[in-house]
Amino acid sequence: MPINKILPSKRAGKLIAGVIAAATAGMVAIFPGQPAVHDDSALAIKIMQPWEGRHLVAYLDTLPTRPVYTICDGDTTNVRKGMVETHAGCDARTAGKLERDYRPHLVKCVANWDKAPLSWRGSMLTLSWNVGVGATCSSTAARLGRQAKWRESCEAATAFNKAGGRVLKGLVNRREMGDATRPGEAEVCVTGLPK
Numbered sequence: 001m002p003i004n005k006i007l008p009s010k011r012a013g014k015l016i017a018g019v020i021a022a023a024t025a026g027m028v029a030i031f032p033g034q035p036a037v038h039d040d041s042a043l044a045i046k047i048m049q050p051w052e053g054r055h056l057v058a059y060l061d062t063l064p065t066r067p068v069y070t071i072c073d074g075d076t077t078n079v080r081k082g083m084v085e086t087h088a089g090c091d092a093r094t095a096g097k098l099e100r101d102y103r104p105h106l107v108k109c110v111a112n113w114d115k116a117p118l119s120w121r122g123s124m125l126t127l128s129w130n131v132g133v134g135a136t137c138s139s140t141a142a143r144l145g146r147q148a149k150w151r152e153s154c155e156a157a158t159a160f161n162k163a164g165g166r167v168l169k170g171l172v173n174r175r176e177m178g179d180a181t182r183p184g185e186a187e188v189c190v191t192g193l194p195k
Contacts (some may be wrong), residue, residue, distance in 0.1 A: 006155055006175050012183045012191035014174030016119055019043045026114075031091035041098040043188070049073050049131055050182040051174045055088060058083040059110065061161040074129065077101075102128050109137035110145050119192020120150050123185045130174075131160050154189035 019042050022028045026044035029035075037045075054076035058081060069079040073088035075097060081122040085093070102125055107113040113121065124145065128136035136142055139160075144153035158175040161167050178184035 001093065004172075006158070006176060006186045008191040008193075009177075009183065009187050012119075012188040015044065015046050015183060015188060016122075016192045018143035019046060019122075020118070023181060028142050031095055033088065034091050034095055035094050037099050038103060039118055040121035040125055041095065043102055043118060044098060044129065045073075045094060047183065047185060047188055048126040049094075051126075054087070056085050056087070056090065063168075065164060081169075098125060098129065102133055106142075107132040109133075110142055116145060116148075117150055117192050117194065119151065119189050120145060123154065123189035126155050126185055127160060127175075135160070150193045151190055153192070154186045155187070158186050 019028060019039055022030075022042070023039045024036075026039050027036040030037055030041055030042045030045055054073055058069045058071045058079050060067050060081070061076070068076045069081055069083070070076050071079045071083055071093075073094045073095050073114055075090075077093075077097065106121075106124055106128060106169050110116065110124075124136060124141065127141070139156065141157035141159075142152045144150075144156055158172075161171040161175050163171060173179045173182075174184055175186060176184045177187045
């Protein structure tokens with residue numbers, strides 16, 4: 001399935017600018033009362049939260065090949081049926097997982113990670129949250145990122161638009177140009193690239 005035209009947007013620019021404005025030495029206090037996170041993790045949270053939706057009660061996500069209990073902002077780690085979380089607990093889970101379980105792996109698999117454009121790093125982090133660090137690190141998008149082919153990498157990440165073996169319109173929107181209320185990952189990714 002060919003990708004749609006990926007274009008920079010004002011709304012994605014505002015999202016990136018908001019993270020940059022809130023950053024102090026590359027760290028952003030995104031959640032009240034929680035430790036600051038790296039600027040790319042903060043951007044990833046801003047991109048992914050509207051797509052994931054926040055669920056304070058665990059639900060069975062049946063889209064994956066193996067259904068899995070999910071809570072908060074798409075978190076599946078140690079989640080069991082009937083589990084309940086608070087907003088503050090979800091904030092801690094999301095920020096902690098990105099910083100502990102996702103970002104370090106991407107830093108290792110993409111040389112000079114911190115020198116890559118913020119928009120690209122944030123988009124790769126949200127992709128990894130959704131498809132896993134293994135799939136992200138072994139993807140064409142990561143390979144192109146390692147070659148500093150940022151735009152091509154942003155576009156390659158749009159290939160992750162399937163669940164259960166079929167293309168889903170919601171994943172196409174998430175990976176590409178978003179929808180009326182949410183910017184897409186590629187939209188944010190290309191908006192912050194150097195000209």
